[in-house]
Amino acid sequence: xxxxxxxxxxxxxxxxxxxxxxxxxxxxxxxxxxxxxxxxxxxxxxxxxxxxxxxxxxxxxxxxxxxxxxxxxxxxxxxxxxxxxxxxxxxxxxxxxxxxxx
Amino acid sequence: xxxxxxxxxxxxxxxxxxxxxxxxxxxxxxxxxxxxxxxxxxxxxxxxxxxxxxxxxxxxxxxxxxxxxxxxxxxxxxxxxxxxxxxxxxxxxxxxxxxxxxxxxxxxxxxxxxxxxxxxxxxxxxxxxxxxxxxxxxxxxxxxxxxxxxxxxxxxxxxxxxxxxxxxxxxxxxxxxxxxxxxxxxxxxxxxxxxxxxxxxxxxxxxxxxxxxxxxxxxxxxxxxxxxxxxxxxxxxxxxxxxxxxxxxxxxxxxxxxxxxxxxxxxxxxxxxxxxxxxxxxxxxxxxxxxxxxxxxxxxxxxxxxxxxxxxxxxxxxxxxxxxxxxxxxxxxxxxxxxxxxxxxxx
Numbered sequence: 001x002x003x004x005x006x007x008x009x010x011x012x013x014x015x016x017x018x019x020x021x022x023x024x025x026x027x028x029x030x031x032x033x034x035x036x037x038x039x040x041x042x043x044x045x046x047x048x049x050x051x052x053x054x055x056x057x058x059x060x061x062x063x064x065x066x067x068x069x070x071x072x073x074x075x076x077x078x079x080x081x082x083x084x085x086x087x088x089x090x091x092x093x094x095x096x097x098x099x100x101x102x
Numbered sequence: 103x104x105x106x107x108x109x110x111x112x113x114x115x116x117x118x119x120x121x122x123x124x125x126x127x128x129x130x131x132x133x134x135x136x137x138x139x140x141x142x143x144x145x146x147x148x149x150x151x152x153x154x155x156x157x158x159x160x161x162x163x164x165x166x167x168x169x170x171x172x173x174x175x176x177x178x179x180x181x182x183x184x185x186x187x188x189x190x191x192x193x194x195x196x197x198x199x200x201x202x203x204x205x206x207x208x209x210x211x212x213x214x215x216x217x218x219x220x221x222x223x224x225x226x227x228x229x230x231x232x233x234x235x236x237x238x239x240x241x242x243x244x245x246x247x248x249x250x251x252x253x254x255x256x257x258x259x260x261x262x263x264x265x266x267x268x269x270x271x272x273x274x275x276x277x278x279x280x281x282x283x284x285x286x287x288x289x290x291x292x293x294x295x296x297x298x299x300x301x302x303x304x305x306x307x308x309x310x311x312x313x314x315x316x317x318x319x320x321x322x323x324x325x326x327x328x329x330x331x332x333x334x335x336x337x338x339x340x341x342x343x344x345x346x347x348x349x350x351x352x353x354x355x356x357x358x359x360x361x362x363x364x365x366x367x368x369x370x371x372x373x374x375x376x377x378x379x380x381x382x383x384x385x386x387x388x389x390x391x392x393x394x395x396x397x398x399x400x401x402x403x404x405x406x407x408x409x410x411x412x413x414x415x416x417x418x419x420x421x422x423x424x425x426x427x428x429x430x431x432x433x434x435x436x437x438x439x440x441x442x443x444x445x446x447x448x449x
Contacts, residue, residue: 015412029441046114068447068449070446079411080376082117099449
Protein backbone atom coordinates (compact mmCIF):
# COMPACT_ATOMS: atom_id res chain seq x y z
CA UNK A 1 0.00 0.00 0.00
CA UNK A 2 1.36 3.44 -0.87
CA UNK A 3 2.22 5.87 1.89
CA UNK A 4 -0.41 8.24 0.51
CA UNK A 5 -3.08 5.61 0.78
CA UNK A 6 -2.01 4.72 4.29
CA UNK A 7 -1.98 8.16 5.82
CA UNK A 8 -4.74 10.22 4.28
CA UNK A 9 -7.62 10.90 6.61
CA UNK A 10 -10.76 11.89 4.82
CA UNK A 11 -13.92 13.19 6.43
CA UNK A 12 -17.25 11.94 5.19
CA UNK A 13 -20.80 13.18 5.56
CA UNK A 14 -24.30 12.24 4.55
CA UNK A 15 -25.93 14.31 1.79
CA UNK A 16 -29.14 15.93 2.96
CA UNK A 17 -29.71 18.33 0.07
CA UNK A 18 -28.17 19.52 -3.19
CA UNK A 19 -28.58 23.03 -4.56
CA UNK A 20 -27.95 23.60 -8.27
CA UNK A 21 -26.27 26.96 -8.85
CA UNK A 22 -27.02 27.24 -12.57
CA UNK A 23 -23.33 27.67 -13.41
CA UNK A 24 -22.46 25.16 -16.15
CA UNK A 25 -19.51 24.04 -18.23
CA UNK A 26 -18.85 21.43 -20.88
CA UNK A 27 -16.09 18.84 -20.66
CA UNK A 28 -13.87 17.52 -23.42
CA UNK A 29 -16.44 14.81 -24.28
CA UNK A 30 -19.33 17.21 -24.56
CA UNK A 31 -20.89 16.39 -21.18
CA UNK A 32 -22.53 19.30 -19.40
CA UNK A 33 -21.48 19.78 -15.75
CA UNK A 34 -23.30 22.01 -13.28
CA UNK A 35 -21.85 23.55 -10.16
CA UNK A 36 -23.76 22.38 -7.09
CA UNK A 37 -23.65 22.97 -3.37
CA UNK A 38 -24.09 19.81 -1.30
CA UNK A 39 -25.29 20.05 2.27
CA UNK A 40 -23.64 17.34 4.37
CA UNK A 41 -23.94 16.18 7.93
CA UNK A 42 -20.47 14.97 8.94
CA UNK A 43 -20.35 11.35 10.08
CA UNK A 44 -16.67 10.47 10.54
CA UNK A 45 -13.47 9.54 8.76
CA UNK A 46 -13.40 6.94 6.01
CA UNK A 47 -12.35 3.34 6.70
CA UNK A 48 -8.91 4.22 5.35
CA UNK A 49 -7.97 5.42 8.82
CA UNK A 50 -9.98 3.23 11.20
CA UNK A 51 -8.17 4.53 14.28
CA UNK A 52 -9.04 8.16 13.58
CA UNK A 53 -12.08 9.36 15.51
CA UNK A 54 -13.99 12.44 14.48
CA UNK A 55 -13.79 15.20 17.13
CA UNK A 56 -17.08 15.18 19.06
CA UNK A 57 -17.92 18.76 18.09
CA UNK A 58 -17.58 17.91 14.40
CA UNK A 59 -19.83 14.84 14.42
CA UNK A 60 -23.15 15.89 12.96
CA UNK A 61 -21.80 19.30 11.95
CA UNK A 62 -23.50 20.59 8.82
CA UNK A 63 -21.15 21.78 6.07
CA UNK A 64 -21.56 22.94 2.49
CA UNK A 65 -19.48 21.19 -0.15
CA UNK A 66 -19.06 22.55 -3.68
CA UNK A 67 -18.99 19.96 -6.46
CA UNK A 68 -19.63 19.81 -10.20
CA UNK A 69 -22.29 17.30 -11.21
CA UNK A 70 -23.11 15.75 -14.57
CA UNK A 71 -24.91 12.40 -14.38
CA UNK A 72 -28.24 11.87 -12.67
CA UNK A 73 -26.65 9.46 -10.15
CA UNK A 74 -24.60 12.40 -8.84
CA UNK A 75 -27.77 13.88 -7.34
CA UNK A 76 -28.76 11.04 -5.03
CA UNK A 77 -29.62 12.12 -1.49
CA UNK A 78 -28.76 10.18 1.64
CA UNK A 79 -25.47 8.83 0.31
CA UNK A 80 -22.04 9.43 1.79
CA UNK A 81 -19.85 12.12 0.30
CA UNK A 82 -16.09 12.20 0.90
CA UNK A 83 -14.15 15.42 1.40
CA UNK A 84 -10.76 15.87 -0.22
CA UNK A 85 -7.71 15.82 2.05
CA UNK A 86 -7.29 19.62 2.06
CA UNK A 87 -11.03 20.06 2.69
CA UNK A 88 -10.82 17.62 5.59
CA UNK A 89 -7.97 19.52 7.20
CA UNK A 90 -9.79 22.82 6.60
CA UNK A 91 -12.81 21.55 8.52
CA UNK A 92 -10.64 20.23 11.32
CA UNK A 93 -8.88 23.58 11.80
CA UNK A 94 -12.22 25.39 11.30
CA UNK A 95 -11.01 27.37 8.31
CA UNK A 96 -13.62 27.54 5.50
CA UNK A 97 -12.43 27.34 1.91
CA UNK A 98 -14.00 27.95 -1.49
CA UNK A 99 -15.19 24.34 -1.67
CA UNK A 100 -16.09 23.59 1.95
CA UNK A 101 -17.73 26.05 4.32
CA UNK A 102 -20.47 26.35 6.95
CA UNK B 103 -5.33 8.89 -9.24
CA UNK B 104 -3.46 5.67 -9.99
CA UNK B 105 -5.45 2.48 -10.60
CA UNK B 106 -4.33 1.21 -7.19
CA UNK B 107 -5.47 4.36 -5.42
CA UNK B 108 -8.80 4.17 -7.29
CA UNK B 109 -9.48 0.64 -6.05
CA UNK B 110 -8.33 1.35 -2.50
CA UNK B 111 -10.42 4.51 -2.35
CA UNK B 112 -13.53 2.48 -3.22
CA UNK B 113 -12.63 -0.30 -0.80
CA UNK B 114 -12.41 2.33 1.94
CA UNK B 115 -15.88 3.58 1.05
CA UNK B 116 -14.69 6.79 -0.55
CA UNK B 117 -15.33 8.39 -3.94
CA UNK B 118 -12.44 7.90 -6.36
CA UNK B 119 -12.09 10.08 -9.47
CA UNK B 120 -14.00 7.52 -11.50
CA UNK B 121 -15.63 4.15 -10.87
CA UNK B 122 -12.81 1.58 -10.64
CA UNK B 123 -12.81 -1.60 -12.72
CA UNK B 124 -11.83 -5.02 -11.45
CA UNK B 125 -12.14 -8.62 -12.57
CA UNK B 126 -11.29 -11.58 -10.36
CA UNK B 127 -10.25 -13.53 -13.41
CA UNK B 128 -9.96 -13.40 -17.18
CA UNK B 129 -9.91 -16.94 -18.49
CA UNK B 130 -6.90 -17.95 -20.52
CA UNK B 131 -8.63 -18.29 -23.92
CA UNK B 132 -9.75 -14.65 -23.61
CA UNK B 133 -6.27 -13.59 -22.55
CA UNK B 134 -4.95 -15.41 -25.60
CA UNK B 135 -7.40 -13.60 -27.90
CA UNK B 136 -6.41 -10.22 -26.49
CA UNK B 137 -2.68 -10.96 -26.56
CA UNK B 138 -2.77 -12.65 -29.95
CA UNK B 139 -0.73 -15.54 -28.56
CA UNK B 140 -0.61 -17.89 -25.59
CA UNK B 141 0.30 -16.21 -22.30
CA UNK B 142 3.67 -17.42 -21.07
CA UNK B 143 3.72 -16.09 -17.56
CA UNK B 144 2.24 -13.66 -15.03
CA UNK B 145 3.67 -10.71 -16.98
CA UNK B 146 1.47 -11.59 -19.95
CA UNK B 147 -1.64 -11.65 -17.77
CA UNK B 148 -0.55 -8.34 -16.24
CA UNK B 149 -0.18 -6.84 -19.70
CA UNK B 150 -3.73 -7.85 -20.62
CA UNK B 151 -5.26 -6.48 -17.41
CA UNK B 152 -3.37 -3.21 -17.55
CA UNK B 153 -3.83 -2.48 -21.24
CA UNK B 154 -7.52 -3.39 -21.07
CA UNK B 155 -8.10 -0.54 -18.64
CA UNK B 156 -8.76 -2.58 -15.52
CA UNK B 157 -7.57 -1.05 -12.26
CA UNK B 158 -6.61 -4.25 -10.48
CA UNK B 159 -5.38 -7.78 -11.01
CA UNK B 160 -6.01 -10.86 -8.93
CA UNK B 161 -4.07 -14.07 -8.66
CA UNK B 162 -5.81 -16.97 -6.94
CA UNK B 163 -3.99 -19.44 -4.80
CA UNK B 164 -4.19 -22.47 -6.98
CA UNK B 165 -3.91 -26.21 -6.78
CA UNK B 166 -0.50 -27.69 -7.14
CA UNK B 167 -0.61 -31.08 -8.85
CA UNK B 168 1.13 -33.81 -6.89
CA UNK B 169 0.16 -36.78 -9.08
CA UNK B 170 -1.06 -37.13 -12.66
CA UNK B 171 -3.95 -39.60 -12.85
CA UNK B 172 -4.43 -39.61 -16.61
CA UNK B 173 -3.94 -37.24 -19.55
CA UNK B 174 -6.39 -34.68 -18.20
CA UNK B 175 -6.79 -35.43 -14.48
CA UNK B 176 -4.56 -34.90 -11.49
CA UNK B 177 -4.50 -35.06 -7.70
CA UNK B 178 -3.58 -31.83 -5.93
CA UNK B 179 -1.88 -31.12 -2.62
CA UNK B 180 -5.24 -30.82 -0.79
CA UNK B 181 -6.24 -34.34 -1.82
CA UNK B 182 -8.61 -33.15 -4.54
CA UNK B 183 -8.96 -34.59 -8.02
CA UNK B 184 -9.31 -32.13 -10.92
CA UNK B 185 -9.79 -32.50 -14.64
CA UNK B 186 -8.85 -30.10 -17.40
CA UNK B 187 -11.80 -29.93 -19.79
CA UNK B 188 -11.44 -29.29 -23.54
CA UNK B 189 -12.42 -25.65 -22.93
CA UNK B 190 -9.18 -25.39 -20.88
CA UNK B 191 -11.02 -24.75 -17.62
CA UNK B 192 -10.00 -26.97 -14.73
CA UNK B 193 -12.95 -28.49 -12.91
CA UNK B 194 -13.17 -30.18 -9.53
CA UNK B 195 -14.06 -33.87 -9.74
CA UNK B 196 -14.02 -35.27 -6.20
CA UNK B 197 -12.14 -35.44 -2.93
CA UNK B 198 -10.07 -38.29 -1.57
CA UNK B 199 -10.42 -37.71 2.17
CA UNK B 200 -12.93 -40.49 2.64
CA UNK B 201 -12.39 -41.22 6.32
CA UNK B 202 -11.07 -39.65 9.51
CA UNK B 203 -8.01 -41.87 9.07
CA UNK B 204 -7.41 -40.41 5.60
CA UNK B 205 -7.39 -36.94 7.12
CA UNK B 206 -5.07 -37.96 9.94
CA UNK B 207 -2.62 -39.31 7.38
CA UNK B 208 -2.87 -36.10 5.36
CA UNK B 209 -0.43 -33.19 5.64
CA UNK B 210 -1.72 -29.77 4.51
CA UNK B 211 0.45 -27.99 1.95
CA UNK B 212 2.93 -25.31 2.86
CA UNK B 213 1.39 -21.86 2.29
CA UNK B 214 4.86 -20.41 1.84
CA UNK B 215 5.66 -22.73 -1.05
CA UNK B 216 7.64 -20.60 -3.48
CA UNK B 217 5.57 -21.70 -6.48
CA UNK B 218 2.31 -20.52 -4.88
CA UNK B 219 3.52 -16.97 -4.46
CA UNK B 220 5.69 -16.75 -7.55
CA UNK B 221 3.17 -14.98 -9.83
CA UNK B 222 2.30 -12.40 -7.18
CA UNK B 223 5.97 -11.81 -6.40
CA UNK B 224 6.76 -11.11 -10.06
CA UNK B 225 3.76 -8.86 -10.66
CA UNK B 226 4.31 -6.80 -7.52
CA UNK B 227 7.96 -6.34 -8.44
CA UNK B 228 7.10 -5.11 -11.94
CA UNK B 229 3.87 -3.22 -11.29
CA UNK B 230 4.69 -0.34 -13.64
CA UNK B 231 1.07 0.64 -14.23
CA UNK B 232 0.40 0.74 -10.49
CA UNK B 233 -2.53 -1.65 -10.57
CA UNK B 234 -4.06 -2.80 -7.33
CA UNK B 235 -2.66 -6.28 -6.84
CA UNK B 236 -5.06 -8.60 -5.05
CA UNK B 237 -4.16 -11.92 -3.47
CA UNK B 238 -6.81 -14.62 -3.85
CA UNK B 239 -7.25 -17.12 -1.03
CA UNK B 240 -9.97 -19.44 0.27
CA UNK B 241 -11.66 -19.63 3.63
CA UNK B 242 -13.72 -22.18 5.51
CA UNK B 243 -15.86 -23.90 2.89
CA UNK B 244 -14.30 -24.63 -0.47
CA UNK B 245 -11.22 -26.61 0.48
CA UNK B 246 -12.94 -28.67 3.23
CA UNK B 247 -15.95 -29.46 1.06
CA UNK B 248 -13.77 -30.41 -1.88
CA UNK B 249 -11.46 -32.57 0.22
CA UNK B 250 -14.41 -34.54 1.56
CA UNK B 251 -16.84 -34.14 -1.31
CA UNK B 252 -19.66 -31.65 -0.96
CA UNK B 253 -22.39 -34.05 0.18
CA UNK B 254 -20.16 -35.79 2.69
CA UNK B 255 -18.89 -32.50 4.10
CA UNK B 256 -22.40 -31.09 4.52
CA UNK B 257 -23.42 -34.33 6.21
CA UNK B 258 -20.38 -34.04 8.50
CA UNK B 259 -21.77 -30.76 9.83
CA UNK B 260 -24.62 -32.77 11.37
CA UNK B 261 -23.19 -36.23 11.98
CA UNK B 262 -19.54 -35.58 12.68
CA UNK B 263 -19.16 -31.88 13.53
CA UNK B 264 -15.83 -32.28 15.31
CA UNK B 265 -14.33 -33.83 12.19
CA UNK B 266 -15.79 -31.03 10.05
CA UNK B 267 -14.19 -28.50 12.37
CA UNK B 268 -10.80 -30.16 12.13
CA UNK B 269 -10.86 -29.91 8.36
CA UNK B 270 -12.11 -26.32 8.49
CA UNK B 271 -9.38 -25.43 10.97
CA UNK B 272 -6.72 -26.83 8.63
CA UNK B 273 -8.04 -24.74 5.74
CA UNK B 274 -8.37 -21.58 7.81
CA UNK B 275 -4.93 -21.90 9.38
CA UNK B 276 -3.37 -22.41 5.97
CA UNK B 277 -5.25 -19.49 4.39
CA UNK B 278 -4.40 -17.07 7.19
CA UNK B 279 -0.72 -17.87 6.77
CA UNK B 280 -1.04 -17.56 3.01
CA UNK B 281 -2.81 -14.18 3.27
CA UNK B 282 -0.12 -12.90 5.62
CA UNK B 283 2.59 -14.01 3.19
CA UNK B 284 0.78 -12.30 0.32
CA UNK B 285 0.49 -9.10 2.34
CA UNK B 286 4.17 -9.26 3.24
CA UNK B 287 4.89 -9.47 -0.48
CA UNK B 288 2.92 -6.26 -0.97
CA UNK B 289 -0.61 -7.10 -2.15
CA UNK B 290 -3.10 -4.27 -1.76
CA UNK B 291 -6.08 -6.41 -0.80
CA UNK B 292 -7.04 -9.99 -0.10
CA UNK B 293 -10.03 -11.71 -1.70
CA UNK B 294 -11.50 -14.99 -0.59
CA UNK B 295 -13.19 -17.02 -3.29
CA UNK B 296 -15.36 -19.59 -1.51
CA UNK B 297 -18.91 -19.70 -2.84
CA UNK B 298 -21.58 -20.12 -0.16
CA UNK B 299 -24.75 -20.39 -2.20
CA UNK B 300 -26.61 -21.70 -5.21
CA UNK B 301 -28.81 -19.39 -7.20
CA UNK B 302 -31.80 -20.32 -5.06
CA UNK B 303 -30.16 -20.30 -1.64
CA UNK B 304 -27.17 -21.04 0.57
CA UNK B 305 -25.47 -24.44 0.56
CA UNK B 306 -26.34 -24.85 4.23
CA UNK B 307 -28.90 -23.49 6.66
CA UNK B 308 -28.20 -20.06 8.17
CA UNK B 309 -27.87 -21.80 11.55
CA UNK B 310 -25.09 -24.04 10.26
CA UNK B 311 -23.53 -21.11 8.42
CA UNK B 312 -23.33 -19.15 11.68
CA UNK B 313 -21.91 -22.15 13.47
CA UNK B 314 -19.41 -23.47 10.94
CA UNK B 315 -18.42 -20.76 8.48
CA UNK B 316 -19.02 -17.23 9.78
CA UNK B 317 -16.70 -17.48 12.83
CA UNK B 318 -13.89 -18.79 10.67
CA UNK B 319 -14.40 -16.19 7.98
CA UNK B 320 -14.31 -13.55 10.72
CA UNK B 321 -11.03 -14.97 11.98
CA UNK B 322 -9.47 -14.61 8.53
CA UNK B 323 -10.86 -11.09 8.05
CA UNK B 324 -9.41 -10.02 11.38
CA UNK B 325 -6.00 -11.50 10.56
CA UNK B 326 -5.97 -9.58 7.28
CA UNK B 327 -7.10 -6.36 8.96
CA UNK B 328 -4.35 -6.72 11.56
CA UNK B 329 -1.92 -6.48 8.67
CA UNK B 330 -3.64 -3.26 7.52
CA UNK B 331 -5.15 -4.58 4.31
CA UNK B 332 -8.81 -4.62 3.16
CA UNK B 333 -10.69 -7.88 2.68
CA UNK B 334 -12.99 -8.69 -0.23
CA UNK B 335 -15.45 -11.56 0.01
CA UNK B 336 -16.45 -13.31 -3.20
CA UNK B 337 -19.40 -15.61 -3.23
CA UNK B 338 -21.92 -16.37 -5.92
CA UNK B 339 -25.51 -17.18 -5.27
CA UNK B 340 -28.64 -16.10 -3.44
CA UNK B 341 -27.17 -14.77 -0.22
CA UNK B 342 -30.00 -12.94 1.51
CA UNK B 343 -30.51 -15.55 4.29
CA UNK B 344 -26.84 -15.23 5.32
CA UNK B 345 -25.85 -11.80 4.04
CA UNK B 346 -26.08 -10.11 7.44
CA UNK B 347 -23.80 -12.77 8.86
CA UNK B 348 -21.29 -12.32 6.04
CA UNK B 349 -21.23 -8.53 6.43
CA UNK B 350 -20.93 -8.85 10.22
CA UNK B 351 -17.63 -10.71 9.85
CA UNK B 352 -16.11 -7.32 9.03
CA UNK B 353 -15.51 -7.76 5.31
CA UNK B 354 -14.73 -4.57 3.41
CA UNK B 355 -16.29 -5.55 0.10
CA UNK B 356 -18.66 -8.07 -1.46
CA UNK B 357 -18.25 -9.53 -4.96
CA UNK B 358 -20.03 -10.16 -7.39
CA UNK B 359 -23.70 -9.74 -6.30
CA UNK B 360 -25.10 -12.18 -8.81
CA UNK B 361 -28.13 -10.76 -10.64
CA UNK B 362 -29.17 -14.23 -11.78
CA UNK B 363 -29.56 -15.16 -8.12
CA UNK B 364 -32.29 -12.60 -7.57
CA UNK B 365 -29.80 -10.25 -5.96
CA UNK B 366 -30.40 -6.65 -6.92
CA UNK B 367 -27.37 -4.41 -6.79
CA UNK B 368 -29.56 -1.48 -5.76
CA UNK B 369 -31.12 -3.44 -2.91
CA UNK B 370 -27.73 -4.57 -1.59
CA UNK B 371 -26.51 -0.98 -1.95
CA UNK B 372 -29.51 0.34 -0.02
CA UNK B 373 -29.00 -2.13 2.82
CA UNK B 374 -25.22 -2.41 3.03
CA UNK B 375 -23.74 0.36 0.90
CA UNK B 376 -22.80 2.40 3.95
CA UNK B 377 -20.96 -0.54 5.49
CA UNK B 378 -19.17 -2.27 2.65
CA UNK B 379 -17.91 -1.64 -0.86
CA UNK B 380 -19.88 -3.44 -3.56
CA UNK B 381 -18.19 -5.04 -6.56
CA UNK B 382 -20.33 -6.11 -9.50
CA UNK B 383 -22.57 -6.91 -11.32
CA UNK B 384 -22.64 -6.61 -15.12
CA UNK B 385 -24.52 -9.71 -16.27
CA UNK B 386 -22.13 -12.41 -17.40
CA UNK B 387 -24.73 -14.99 -18.39
CA UNK B 388 -26.47 -13.14 -21.20
CA UNK B 389 -25.22 -9.58 -21.72
CA UNK B 390 -21.44 -10.06 -21.85
CA UNK B 391 -21.37 -13.33 -23.82
CA UNK B 392 -24.48 -12.97 -25.99
CA UNK B 393 -25.62 -9.36 -25.88
CA UNK B 394 -24.75 -6.47 -28.13
CA UNK B 395 -22.37 -3.62 -27.40
CA UNK B 396 -25.40 -1.39 -26.86
CA UNK B 397 -26.85 -3.82 -24.32
CA UNK B 398 -23.50 -3.95 -22.56
CA UNK B 399 -23.29 -0.17 -22.32
CA UNK B 400 -26.87 -0.06 -21.00
CA UNK B 401 -26.10 -2.78 -18.42
CA UNK B 402 -22.92 -1.00 -17.33
CA UNK B 403 -24.81 2.25 -16.88
CA UNK B 404 -27.45 0.41 -14.85
CA UNK B 405 -24.76 -0.77 -12.44
CA UNK B 406 -23.27 2.70 -12.11
CA UNK B 407 -26.74 4.16 -11.60
CA UNK B 408 -27.60 1.64 -8.89
CA UNK B 409 -24.42 1.58 -6.84
CA UNK B 410 -21.89 4.30 -7.64
CA UNK B 411 -23.46 7.23 -5.80
CA UNK B 412 -21.34 8.23 -2.85
CA UNK B 413 -18.46 5.91 -3.76
CA UNK B 414 -17.62 2.52 -2.29
CA UNK B 415 -18.31 0.81 -5.58
CA UNK B 416 -16.17 -1.11 -8.07
CA UNK B 417 -17.58 -2.21 -11.40
CA UNK B 418 -17.03 -5.76 -12.59
CA UNK B 419 -18.78 -8.59 -14.34
CA UNK B 420 -21.16 -10.67 -12.27
CA UNK B 421 -18.50 -13.34 -11.94
CA UNK B 422 -15.46 -13.32 -14.21
CA UNK B 423 -14.49 -12.94 -17.84
CA UNK B 424 -15.15 -16.51 -18.89
CA UNK B 425 -14.45 -18.13 -22.24
CA UNK B 426 -17.76 -17.15 -23.85
CA UNK B 427 -17.52 -13.40 -23.13
CA UNK B 428 -17.31 -11.34 -26.31
CA UNK B 429 -14.16 -9.23 -26.42
CA UNK B 430 -16.06 -6.27 -27.88
CA UNK B 431 -18.47 -6.41 -24.93
CA UNK B 432 -15.61 -6.50 -22.44
CA UNK B 433 -14.17 -3.43 -24.14
CA UNK B 434 -17.58 -1.74 -24.18
CA UNK B 435 -18.03 -2.38 -20.45
CA UNK B 436 -14.66 -0.83 -19.68
CA UNK B 437 -15.13 2.15 -22.01
CA UNK B 438 -18.64 2.84 -20.73
CA UNK B 439 -17.37 2.84 -17.15
CA UNK B 440 -14.71 5.38 -18.02
CA UNK B 441 -17.23 7.50 -19.93
CA UNK B 442 -20.20 7.39 -17.56
CA UNK B 443 -18.48 6.60 -14.27
CA UNK B 444 -16.83 9.94 -13.47
CA UNK B 445 -17.59 11.14 -9.97
CA UNK B 446 -18.51 14.71 -9.09
CA UNK B 447 -15.57 17.04 -9.56
CA UNK B 448 -14.06 19.58 -7.24
CA UNK B 449 -13.18 22.19 -9.83
